Amino acid sequence: MSNAARTPPSIPTIDRVPCVATVADAAGGVFLATTPARSRPLGLPVASGLLAGVSLALWLPWLAPLWLLLAAAVVGAPAWWQAWRGRWMGAYLVGFALAGLHATHALSVQLPVDWEKRDVEVRGRLVELPQHQPRRTAFAFRVDRANDQPEPLRGRLLRLSWYDERDGTGTGRDEVQAGQRWEMTVRLRAPRGLRNPGGFDSEKHAFAGRVSASGYVREPGKARLEQAGTGINAWRGAMSQRIADSVAPESARFLSAFALGDTRGLDDEDWHVLRATGLSHLVAISGMHVGIVAGFFALAMAGVWWVFPGLGRRVPRPIAAAMGGLVGAILYAAVAGFALPTVRTVLMVAVVAGMRIQRRRSTTLEVLALAMIAVLVVDPLSALTAGFWLSFFGVAWLVWCLPEVGRRPPHDLVSAQGVATIGLLPLTAVLFDQASLAGPLANLVAVPWWTLVVVPLSLVGTALELLHAGWGLWAWDAAAWCFQLSWPLFDTMAASDMALWWLRESRWYALPLALAGAFWLLLPRGLPGRPLALLLWLPLLWPARDLPAPGEVDIQVLDVGQGSSVLVRTAAHNLLYDMGPSTPDGFDSGERVVIPALRALGVERLDRAVVSHADNDHSGGFEAVRRRTGIDSANAPEDSGIADTLPCVAGEQWQWDGVSFRFMHPPPYFPYLGNDASCVLRITGKHGSALLLGDVGKVIERDLVRRSRLDAESAIKAEVVLVSHHGAANASDPALVEATGAQLAIMSSGHGNRFGHPRTEVTRRWQDAGAATPDTAQDGAIRVRMGEAGISVETRRAARPRLWDAGRRDNKPLVDAAPELSYRPD
Structure with missing residues (x-):
C-alpha cells in the first residue's frame, strides 16, 4: 500500500464519561485520557530525547560499534530515571543505544553473501496474505526454528515469489494461501533494491521489517504442502474471499480493505485516485479504525456496568471501560493481521488503559508522549516508517492548535483539516514527493462518511458472518451501496490535473525550515x-532544479535493474533514452522508477523520447512513460513494432541550448535486427561528448569505428560512454574502446543478474583504457555533469549512504569512495 498524507479528523474531548475517548489520528490512532497529570520520567521532554536518539542512530550512514551502544545504554538508563532536569539526555542515549542494537540485529539476520544463489530447502509457514498476480504469487514466509533447517535461515522472515511453471504441471501457485505450512526449495539473496531520485527505498522497507532475504521458489512442482491454512491470517483470507463472492467487484475490494486490511484487490488506478485525493490512509485498517472499534467496546462495557450497577463494587466502571477498549483494540488489530499502524494504536490504548487503572490524570500531550515512548522502546525501527511520523505529528499539531475542539463539531472538522494540511504538508512532501491539493476537501467528505458509515457497516457484516454464514450479507451490501455513493466524486476529483502536486527533491535543510514555517503559520x-x-516553505516546495547552463549537459543513468534508462537534460530541454523493463509479474520500471525520477528532478514534459530497440529491458516502460508524461516526439528503429514513433536514422541531428544531438546508427534502409538495430546517439556539448550505444554488438561497433575514420561528422570520440548491452561479452570491441577514448564507461545492469553482466573482461578492457566503470547494480543511479569545471560524477549510493544500504555488504566495493569524482576532458 502506498502511504499518503494522513489527515486526522477532529479530536473530541469527553468529560465525566466513564470510557476511553477515541482520538482521530488517521495513522496511529490515539486515546485521550480525561485525567490531566504529569509524569516527569515519561513526559514530553523525555519522549523528544528518546526520539532524537533513535533518529540519530538510524540516519547515520554507518552502524555504531557495539561497545559504543552498550556504553550509551549503561550511561543513559540511570540518567533517564534519575530525578534531575537532564533526564532527557539519558533518554537520548538510551534511544541511540536501542536503535543501534535493533539495527545491528536487523542487519545480522540478513542472508550472508556466500549463501546467495544457492538452492536451499526450507520448511515453514506463510505469515501474511499472499499477493496473487497474473504470473506470480508473492508471499512472506517464516522459516521454522528446527535444527534441521539451514542455520542462517532458522526463524527468519523471507519474501518469496512463486512463478507459473512453463509446463503447467505440479502444484498450482493459486493453492498458496495464508497460514499454510510448506516445504520447498528456494533460491535467495539479501534484500536489494533500486536506488533512484524519487524512488521507493525497498532496502529500508526490508530493513525495518527484519526481512532476511528475498527470492523465488525453485521447481514449484516439487513444493509440498504440509498443513492447510490455520490462524488469523487464514481466516482473513477466507473472509476476504467471502466478501469477493458476495459483493459487487467494484466495491468488494474496498470492503475487504476496510474490514480486514486486505488491499490486494486494489489496482494501480485505485491507488492513483486515493493518492490524488489524499485518502490512502482511510482505505486499509488504520489506527483510527482501531480507535473507533476500541471506543465502541469501551462504550459497550460501560453500558453493561450501567445495566448491572452491582458490578461496580467489584470493578469500577471507568476501569472496566478502559479494559474493554483495550480488548477491542487487540481483537481488531488481530483482524488486521497486526499491521504496524494497528500495533502502534494498541500500544497507545494500553498506555491510556494503564493510566485509568492506576487512576492517574494526564494531559493529552503527556499521553501522546508516553505512547511514543512505548512504541520506540518496543520497536525503534518504526521510526523509519512514514506512518510513525505522520501519526504522532498529526495528533501533536491538532492538540496544540485545537485545544478546545469538540464543542462545535462542523467547525472543528474544518479546522482540523486546515491544521493537518498545513502541519503535515512538509512531512508528506519529504516522505512522498507529492501533495494532494484535493485532499482537504476530499477528507471533509470521506472522513465522516467512510469512518462513521462505511467502515462500521463493513465491520458489522464481518462480525455477523463470523457468527453465521450469510447473516452479514445485508450489512456488506449496505456498506457497498454507501461506498459507491461517494467513490464517483473522488474519481472525478482525481481526474483533475490540479489534484496531485508532484514536488522535486529538496535539500536536507528544507524540511526543518518548512516545519518552522508551519509552526509560524499556526501561531x-x-x-x-x-x-x-511562507518564505520558509520555498526551499521545500520550489527547490532549485540545478539545471545545466547553455552548452552543458546533465546525464542521469537510472537504476532500473537489468535494463537501461537515461535522462539527458540541457538548459531548457529533456530527452529520455530508453525506459527500462516491464515484467509479467507486474513490475513496470516506467511506472515505478522512471516517472518518479522525472518528477523528483522536476521534469514535467519530455521534448523527445528515444527507444533504442524493442527488447523489453529497454522498451518495457515506454507505454507507462507515454501515458503519464507528455512527449513531443519519439524515435525508435524502423520496423521495430513500437507504435507512434519516428525512425531513428544515422545522420539525423538537432541542437538544443548549445548542445548537439546526432544519431550514429542505424543507417538508412537498415533492416531491423534486434540489438544490432539499436539507435546509437551521440551528444556533444561545449565541455565533452557522450555516446549512448544501446545493445549493438561488436560488428556494429567496428562499423561505427570505420565510419568515424571516413567522415569527421561520424566521429565517435566521447568522454562518457553508456557501455553497449550492459557490459556483455559480445560488445565493447577493443577498436571501439580505443576510438572513443572514454574517461567514464557506465554499465547499466541488474544486481546479481543471471547473464553475469557486466562481464569481468569487458570491465577490465575499459579500465585498462583509462576509463572509470561505475555500475548501476552497485552504485544506483549515476549522474554525470559535463560542465565548465570538467566531468563530475555522482552515484546515488555514495552521495546518500544509508545504514541499511545493501551495496556496502557486497564483496564488490562501490566504485566511488566519495560522493563526487571529477574528470577533466583532454
Missing part, C-alpha cells in the same frame, strides 16, 4: 508577519 491570530512564514 494564534493577530501575530504580525505570519504570511512571511
Whole structure:
C-alpha cells in the first residue's frame, strides 16, 4: 500500500464519561485520557530525547560499534530515571543505544553473501496474505526454528515469489494461501533494491521489517504442502474471499480493505485516485479504525456496568471501560493481521488503559508522549516508517492548535483539516514527493462518511458472518451501496490535473525550515508577519532544479535493474533514452522508477523520447512513460513494432541550448535486427561528448569505428560512454574502446543478474583504457555533469549512504569512495 498524507479528523474531548475517548489520528490512532497529570520520567521532554536518539542512530550512514551502544545504554538508563532536569539526555542515549542494537540485529539476520544463489530447502509457514498476480504469487514466509533447517535461515522472515511453471504441471501457485505450512526449495539473496531520485527505498522497507532475504521458489512442482491454512491470517483470507463472492467487484475490494486490511484487490488506478485525493490512509485498517472499534467496546462495557450497577463494587466502571477498549483494540488489530499502524494504536490504548487503572490524570500531550515512548522502546525501527511520523505529528499539531475542539463539531472538522494540511504538508512532501491539493476537501467528505458509515457497516457484516454464514450479507451490501455513493466524486476529483502536486527533491535543510514555517503559520491570530512564514516553505516546495547552463549537459543513468534508462537534460530541454523493463509479474520500471525520477528532478514534459530497440529491458516502460508524461516526439528503429514513433536514422541531428544531438546508427534502409538495430546517439556539448550505444554488438561497433575514420561528422570520440548491452561479452570491441577514448564507461545492469553482466573482461578492457566503470547494480543511479569545471560524477549510493544500504555488504566495493569524482576532458 502506498502511504499518503494522513489527515486526522477532529479530536473530541469527553468529560465525566466513564470510557476511553477515541482520538482521530488517521495513522496511529490515539486515546485521550480525561485525567490531566504529569509524569516527569515519561513526559514530553523525555519522549523528544528518546526520539532524537533513535533518529540519530538510524540516519547515520554507518552502524555504531557495539561497545559504543552498550556504553550509551549503561550511561543513559540511570540518567533517564534519575530525578534531575537532564533526564532527557539519558533518554537520548538510551534511544541511540536501542536503535543501534535493533539495527545491528536487523542487519545480522540478513542472508550472508556466500549463501546467495544457492538452492536451499526450507520448511515453514506463510505469515501474511499472499499477493496473487497474473504470473506470480508473492508471499512472506517464516522459516521454522528446527535444527534441521539451514542455520542462517532458522526463524527468519523471507519474501518469496512463486512463478507459473512453463509446463503447467505440479502444484498450482493459486493453492498458496495464508497460514499454510510448506516445504520447498528456494533460491535467495539479501534484500536489494533500486536506488533512484524519487524512488521507493525497498532496502529500508526490508530493513525495518527484519526481512532476511528475498527470492523465488525453485521447481514449484516439487513444493509440498504440509498443513492447510490455520490462524488469523487464514481466516482473513477466507473472509476476504467471502466478501469477493458476495459483493459487487467494484466495491468488494474496498470492503475487504476496510474490514480486514486486505488491499490486494486494489489496482494501480485505485491507488492513483486515493493518492490524488489524499485518502490512502482511510482505505486499509488504520489506527483510527482501531480507535473507533476500541471506543465502541469501551462504550459497550460501560453500558453493561450501567445495566448491572452491582458490578461496580467489584470493578469500577471507568476501569472496566478502559479494559474493554483495550480488548477491542487487540481483537481488531488481530483482524488486521497486526499491521504496524494497528500495533502502534494498541500500544497507545494500553498506555491510556494503564493510566485509568492506576487512576492517574494526564494531559493529552503527556499521553501522546508516553505512547511514543512505548512504541520506540518496543520497536525503534518504526521510526523509519512514514506512518510513525505522520501519526504522532498529526495528533501533536491538532492538540496544540485545537485545544478546545469538540464543542462545535462542523467547525472543528474544518479546522482540523486546515491544521493537518498545513502541519503535515512538509512531512508528506519529504516522505512522498507529492501533495494532494484535493485532499482537504476530499477528507471533509470521506472522513465522516467512510469512518462513521462505511467502515462500521463493513465491520458489522464481518462480525455477523463470523457468527453465521450469510447473516452479514445485508450489512456488506449496505456498506457497498454507501461506498459507491461517494467513490464517483473522488474519481472525478482525481481526474483533475490540479489534484496531485508532484514536488522535486529538496535539500536536507528544507524540511526543518518548512516545519518552522508551519509552526509560524499556526501561531494564534493577530501575530504580525505570519504570511512571511511562507518564505520558509520555498526551499521545500520550489527547490532549485540545478539545471545545466547553455552548452552543458546533465546525464542521469537510472537504476532500473537489468535494463537501461537515461535522462539527458540541457538548459531548457529533456530527452529520455530508453525506459527500462516491464515484467509479467507486474513490475513496470516506467511506472515505478522512471516517472518518479522525472518528477523528483522536476521534469514535467519530455521534448523527445528515444527507444533504442524493442527488447523489453529497454522498451518495457515506454507505454507507462507515454501515458503519464507528455512527449513531443519519439524515435525508435524502423520496423521495430513500437507504435507512434519516428525512425531513428544515422545522420539525423538537432541542437538544443548549445548542445548537439546526432544519431550514429542505424543507417538508412537498415533492416531491423534486434540489438544490432539499436539507435546509437551521440551528444556533444561545449565541455565533452557522450555516446549512448544501446545493445549493438561488436560488428556494429567496428562499423561505427570505420565510419568515424571516413567522415569527421561520424566521429565517435566521447568522454562518457553508456557501455553497449550492459557490459556483455559480445560488445565493447577493443577498436571501439580505443576510438572513443572514454574517461567514464557506465554499465547499466541488474544486481546479481543471471547473464553475469557486466562481464569481468569487458570491465577490465575499459579500465585498462583509462576509463572509470561505475555500475548501476552497485552504485544506483549515476549522474554525470559535463560542465565548465570538467566531468563530475555522482552515484546515488555514495552521495546518500544509508545504514541499511545493501551495496556496502557486497564483496564488490562501490566504485566511488566519495560522493563526487571529477574528470577533466583532454
